[in-house]
Amino acid sequence: MPSTAPVGLGSPTVTTEIRTATRDDAESYLRCVGTAFLEPEPDDTAWATYWLDTMRPDLDRAWGAFDGRQVVGTLRSLPFELTVPGGRTVPADGVTMVTVAATHRRRGLLTRMMAEDLAAAAGRGDTASILLASEWRIYGRYGYAPATEGAEWEIDRRAALCPPPAGRLEAVTVRELRPLAPAVYDRARLRRAGGLTRPAPRWDRDLGLTHPTGEKPEWVGRVVLHRDAAGEPDGYLRWHSGWGDDPRIELTVDELVAATDEAWVDLWRFALAVDLVTHVRAAGRPVDEAVPWLLGDGRAARQTRRGDQMWLRLLDVPAALTARSYGGSGRVVLEVLDPAGYAAGRFALDASPDGATCVPTAEGADVTLPVTTLGSAYLGGHRLGQLARAGLADEHRPGALRVADRLLATDEAPHTTLHF
Ligand SMILES: CC(C)(COP(=O)(O)OP(=O)(O)OC[C@H]1O[C@@H](n2cnc3c(N)ncnc32)[C@H](O)[C@@H]1OP(=O)(O)O)[C@@H](O)C(=O)NCCC(=O)NCCS
Missing domain, CATH: 3.40.630.30 (Gcn5-related N-acetyltransferase (GNAT))
Incomplete structure (x- = not known):
């Protein structure tokens, strides 16, 4: 209105x-x-x-x-x-x-x-509202909290001792990649919590095929496609580099999308195999990406930055908590505080690897937490126990935070695939 x-x-x-x-x-x-x-x-x-x-x-x-x-x-x-x-x-x-x-x-x-x-x-x-925040202090008052993190890697290519790629890599043009990329991206975004659909108009813009002012496209670079054993595209890499007077020559990984582990290994190995390049830089990557383990010398890779990426504000707690999976079994009653009302209430979460129920309840709460704290823990990116130590959750039944944390924990750190 x-x-x-x-x-x-x-x-x-x-x-x-x-x-x-x-x-x-x-x-x-x-x-x-x-x-x-x-x-x-x-x-x-x-x-x-x-x-x-x-x-x-x-x-x-x-x-x-x-x-x-x-x-x-x-x-x-x-x-x-x-x-x-x-x-x-x-x-x-x-x-x-x-x-x-x-x-x-x-x-x-x-x-x-x-x-x-x-x-x-x-x-x-x-179920939720999401955003990328220019400043930390703006959005907490509206119920948003950091839910995924991103990392920047810098790899000294000559020290890395990385074996060359072994799979089917194909240097294609951006126009050749354009019709193939959305299907690969859609498979890849489902592999890790935090993934997002890519709005259709973004494809041409992100691949440098359209540009707002008629001058320079927003992205100019090269692409390489990976195919599986059956010849199906299952990954692609967008990158750019430049060769000048500086002895340090950097290759920037602009986007590395892998729908299979094989594609992920080969695309990284490709990035590390480009001759003349001294350093490879990749920003906005998952914080737990196994890059050092690809290298003959893991110390050649350094995480040069790590920080909050996507912020999340829960709007419908039962829908959110029943949609996700759980690694263990347990029951916990959460009292969610939300002055705006959308997520407020006391909910009994009963979860197991087979599924979960989450229903409003009149039982006493095991844990009281603001909507922001639950938003940070929802995708598995942050631990309730850690937030509670900072005063951002209260435990009423001893051990309840541990139970909730064990339920919400994920094998991989959540990561957001799209900057929007
Ligand atoms: C962020 C922005 C939109 C806020 O606009 P605004 O006119 O201050 O918004 P409001 O007046 O509705 O602010 C609401 C409250 O948030 C606070 N707030 C807003 N921006 C803040 C900031 N950057 N840091 C700390 N507090 C902030 C205000 O002080 C106000 O507090 P109050 O309710 O206690 O008085 C504006 O500062 C802006 O355009 N910044 C540059 C662009 C940008 O960074 N946008 C965000 C992209 S993610």
């Missing part, structure tokens, strides 16, 4: 309206986004048209704060399927393009746009 309210204290008579954008608002909408993200001013409307087209058919999810005709705040959401532990998916509301003009900041506009989007997401039946 769109809302109109006076802007906060100190602002004379201006009234801002929160509503979804129309095509007529495109230029102003995109200017607000571009300015907040410190992008150069576009010199024509091609950029706005491009972005609008990538929004379709979801303009009804492009929230804006309007000061008269001028867009002074933006928040757009996209539909995603989110992979949960065990390989099933849940519908997730992916929040992006969150900005408020510096002229209108700290007057509650983000809070109002967020309230509209979360209400719409809950109304649609989305």
Whole structure:
């Protein structure tokens, strides 16, 4: 439901309206986004048209704060399927393009746009809302918390002593890869919790086949395809490099997607086999990726960065907890605190490797925790015990946190496959 309210204290008579954008608002909408993200001013409307087209058919999810005709705040959401532990998916509301003009900041506009989007997401039946946060402090107040982490690897190629790839690798053009990549990606995203569908318009953009301004594509590089023994594509690598005066020559892994372990090994080995290159760098990778174990000398690989990646806000606790799998068996009563109401309640989780039930209960709680804490633990990326030590969960029955942690733990760290 769109809302109109006076802007906060100190602002004379201006009234801002929160509503979804129309095509007529495109230029102003995109200017607000571009300015907040410190992008150069576009010199024509091609950029706005491009972005609008990538929004379709979801303009009804492009929230804006309007000061008269001028867009002074933006928040757009996209539909995603989110992979949960065990390989099933849940519908997730992916929040992006969150900005408020510096002229209108700290007057509650983000809070109002967020309230509209979360209400719409809950109304649609989305299990969770997800986003990537530019700053840690923005989104906790809305119930989001870090749920997956990403790592950057740097590998000294000459010290790595990596054997060459053994499988079927094929240097293809980007245009040859384009029709094959979505099926490979869709298999790969289901292999690890945190995986996301890739919106169709993103393929051409991410492969550098379309570009907003008619100038340089957003990505320029090379691709290599991996096939299984039957000849089916099961992995691909996008990479780029450059050769200049610097004796250090870096190869950047822009995307390494593997639907099988064989493809994963061969694509990494390929990246490490390119001659002239001295160092290989790969960002946004899983934190527990087994890269050092591929090398003759594991010390040649260093994790140079590690940090929060996808933030998650649970909207429907029973749907979320019954969708995922569990490694062990146990029962625990969780009291979830959520001032916005969506996830609030006391739930009995009864889980085993065969499945789980999660139902509202009037029994006493074993553990009380805010929705943010459960969001951090949901995909297996963080332990409740660790969060409790920081004061972010309370145990009422001795051992209950251990039981809950053993249930929620996953073999692999969750990882988000897409930057959105
Ligand atoms: C993040 C952003 C949209 C927040 O806009 P805003 O106008 O401050 O939003 P609101 O007024 O609704 O803020 C709500 C609350 O969050 C707080 N808050 C907002 N941004 C914050 C930040 N970066 N750090 C700490 N607190 C923040 C506000 O102080 C306010 O607190 P209060 O309710 O206690 O008064 C805006 O600062 C912005 O456009 N930043 C640059 C682009 C960006 O980083 N976007 C996020 C992309 S993930």
